[in-house]
Amino acid sequence: MKVKFNNRDPVYVQVVRHFKEQIATGMLEQGQEVSSRRELASQLKINPNTVQRAFKEMEEQGLIYTEKNSPSKITKDEQVLHRVREELILEAVDTFVTSVRSINVPVDELVELVKEKYAADSKKQGGNIDD
Amino acid sequence: MIEVKDIKKKFGRRQVLKGVSFTANEGEITCLIGINGVGKTTILNAIMALTPVNSGEILLDGKKVTKESFEKITFIPDAITMIPQMTIAESMEFMDDYYNAWNQKRADELLKFFKLKKEEKISSLSKGNTAKVNLLLGLALDVDYVLMDEPFSGIDIFSREQIADVFTSHLIEGRGVIITTHEISDIEHLIDKVVLLDEGVVLKEFNSEEVRESEGKSVVDVMREVYKA
Numbered sequence: 568m569k570v571k572f573n574n575r576d577p578v579y580v581q582v583v584r585h586f587k588e589q590i591a592t593g594m595l596e597q598g599q600e601v602s603s604r605r606e607l608a609s610q611l612k613i614n615p616n617t618v619q620r621a622f623k624e625m626e627e628q629g630l631i632y633t634e635k636n637s638p639s640k641i642t643k644d645e646q647v648l649h650r651v652r653e654e655l656i657l658e659a660v661d662t663f664v665t666s667v668r669s670i671n672v673p674v675d676e677l678v679e680l681v682k683e684k685y686a687a688d689s690k691k692q693g694g695n696i697d698d
Numbered sequence: 699m700i701e702v703k704d705i706k707k708k709f710g711r712r713q714v715l716k717g718v719s720f721t722a723n724e725g726e727i728t729c730l731i732g733i734n735g736v737g738k739t740t741i742l743n744a745i746m747a748l749t750p751v752n753s754g755e756i757l758l759d760g761k762k763v764t765k766e767s768f769e770k771i772t773f774i775p776d777a778i779t780m781i782p783q784m785t786i787a788e789s790m791e792f793m794d795d796y797y798n799a800w801n802q803k804r805a806d807e808l809l810k811f812f813k814l815k816k817e818e819k820i821s822s823l824s825k826g827n828t829a830k831v832n833l834l835l836g837l838a839l840d841v842d843y844v845l846m847d848e849p850f851s852g853i854d855i856f857s858r859e860q861i862a863d864v865f866t867s868h869l870i871e872g873r874g875v876i877i878t879t880h881e882i883s884d885i886e887h888l889i890d891k892v893v894l895l896d897e898g899v900v901l902k903e904f905n906s907e908e909v910r911e912s913e914g915k916s917v918v919d920v921m922r923e924v925y926k927a
Contacts, residue, residue, distance in 0.1 A: 572887055574886055574887075574910075574916030574917070574918065574919075575910060575914050575915060575916050575919070576910055576914070577907050577910040577911040578887055578907060578910070579907060580911075605867075605868055605871070608866040608867075609863070609866045609867055611866075612862065612863065612866055612887065612888070613866065613887045613888065614727065614865070614866070614887065614888050614889065614890060615866060615871065616725070616726065616890055617887070617907060620907070
């Protein structure tokens with residue numbers, strides 16, 4: 568697991584976000600065991616106390632759960648999983664809309680462009696799978 | 699917790715420490731930052747009572763530092779203090795003879811971690827590997843606090859990365875670490891606390907995650923502000 572951290576956002580927030588992305592994309596499946604705090608600190612090359620903080624946050628948000636004496640696992644709560652996906656999509660759309668708004672593109676034209684771009688990218692990705 | 703309270707130190711007519719105060723918690727990595735000559739090493743020496751201070755006090759877990767309490771701390775200087783003709787194995791034996799707190803199991807683990815060969819003579823090692831042996835000898839002691847003077851100074855990037863990995867491993871876990879450095883970029887995500895020094899005074903003491911959270915600033919951002927002011 569490699570993550571590029573920026574220096575201005577709290578690292579624990581970036582770790583939580585990374586987990587959300589992994590959950591939303593299915594890289595981490597529901598009920599899957601996650602690495603221990605120690606392993607994660609080593610893999611991500613960050614302070615173990617920061618990882619601890621990230622785990623606490625994820626537990627509070629219901630992303631992971633920990634039963635006594637066993638490794639933490641990704642939640643099986645469909646509602647939470649759905650919310651994570653929604654949250655990431657909305658965030659991405661927000662960023663996108665903010666940046667294109669300044670160019671004043673009519674929304675229909677924009678939707679058309681998004682569709683084209685999406686189709687082109689999907690093709691590219693499909694090609695990769697065939698390779 | 700190590701508490702440094704208003705320590706002052708003069709060398710001749712030069713006031714090197716003009717009342718330095720900060721704390722370093724167990725289980726955290728505290729980083730003393732400042733350009734060379736601001737008194738970083740003097741502070742570490744003072745904690746170890748290698749340099750007597752003129753005033754102020756240093757508390758270890760709430761008590762004055764005594765001979766016994768030194769067994770709770772190890773000081774890793776910026777250069778290795780072993781005789782160059784010795785092999786790594788001989789240096790380890792020396793430490794074992796000299797210190798009750800020597801932990802052979804951890805020493806062997808550190809050897810593996812740093813990919814060092816016991817048979818090699820210290821004089822034949824690269825700068826990076828010498829720095830690793832130096833750290834190994836200190837970190838293999840079972841102590842609660844580790845003081846490291848410029849562990850990243852003057853060595854290649856790969857050695858720096860390897861040394862940085864120690865900080866995220868179980869080899870450090872739970873201990874209180876104070877490191878001095880003038881170069882923060884390698885370890886910005888590894889440290890808990892930052893103490894910015896200048897000319898014998900503490901300009902600012904802060905928790906790096908808190909400053910990112912509340913002000914959206916990196917450690918380097920804060921340094922820029924403080925040192926430019």
